[in-house]
Amino acid sequence: MGAALLSAGAALAPAGTAAASTATQSRHKVDYVALGDSYASAPLVPTQVDATCLRSSQNYPSLVAQSRSATLTDVSCSGATTADMTGPQSDGVPAQLDALDRGTDLVTVTIGGNDIGFSTVLGTCAQLTAGNPAGSPCQSHYAGTGADQITDAVARTAPKVAQVLRGIHHRAPHARVVVVGYPDLxxxxxxxxTSSKVPLAAGDFAWLRDKEKELNAMLARQARHGGAEYVNTYAPTVGHDLCKPTGERWIETFAPETPAAPVHPNATGESAMATAVQGVLTRHG
Structure with a gap:
């Protein structure tokens, strides 16, 4: 009966009131806050607008904001972990969740890669390659004893991501929350x-691919259980990994030829991530 009363009340409302309400809604700009690590901030991608966090004006949050005519507060920062969502980074960057409030309409977050130490893993892999370039020395180093250290690190990161999502909902209770995964590296x-710019052993590529998939799968699960949506940026970037030639490569090598951080999206990669985010935002309202 309550729904019927609301419907009747709407029918009796003066036309001018309804028109004014519609006009107010159309004038409202989405208050969008972007959180996350370097895959969100886009280090070295032109144009850099924050030297401390290595944040680009062409990162995926900026592109999404432009396409939706949203008001963007971008606090994504290179090197960020889940701990930096609620506490300042070591260089004094404020806690990223401080950017949220009850007026926030949309939140995107890319986080977790630094929690599992993926950059350190890649550095270790590169160092081990010289000793066994045709084998899988990195996999042996991290998983040779039976327990896979990276799989374990992903599992330990899951509750941290869940806590981040709870913190976002607490500070921005009306916001649409979107977890953005990592692209295909x-x-x-x-x-x-085989390239001097990609110093990885032949047998380690498949293992590293699978570790990234495990990370993304964990993020998707945490989004699903944490009242958030998940954006799969992996699938639409397949075929544009760090082994592809310039022009086809959206993820740069260990020695980038296009402005971007090593093993990070270049401008085209960030654009592809933005398109994936836009697809989810549009498809689900």
Whole structure:
């Protein structure tokens, strides 16, 4: 009966009132806050607008904000972990969740890669390659004893991501929350490539690919259980990994030829991530 009363009341409302309400809604700009690590901030991608966080004006949050005519507060920062959502980073960058309030309409977050130490893992892999370039020395280093250290790190990061999502909902209770996954870094077929710019052993490509998939799968689960949506940026970037030639490569090598951080999206990669985010935002309202 309450719904019927509301419907009747709407029918009796003066036309001018309804028109004014519609006009007010149309004038409202979405208050969008972007959180996350370097895959959100886009280090070295032109144009850099924050030297401390290595944040680009062409990162995926900026592109999404432009396409939706949203008001963007971008606090994504290179090197961020889940701990930096609620506390300042070591360089004095404020806690990222401080950017949220009850007026926030949309939140995107890319986080978790630094919690599992993926950059350190890649550095270790590169160092081990020289000793066994045709084998899988990195996999042996991290998983040779039976327990896979990276799989364990992903599992330990899951509750941290869940806590971040709870914190977002608490500070921005009316916001639409979107977890943005990581793009495809390594060849999907696991074949790898031989290049001085990609110093990885032949047998480690498939293992590294699978570790990234485990990270993304964990993020998708936490989004689903944490009242958030998940954006799969992996699938639409397959075929544009760090082994592809310039022009086809959306993820740069260990020695980038296009302005971007090593093993990070270049401008085209960030644009692809933005398109994936836009697809979810549009498809689900």
């Amino acid at each position: 390594f060849p999907e077929d696991g074949a790898g490539c």
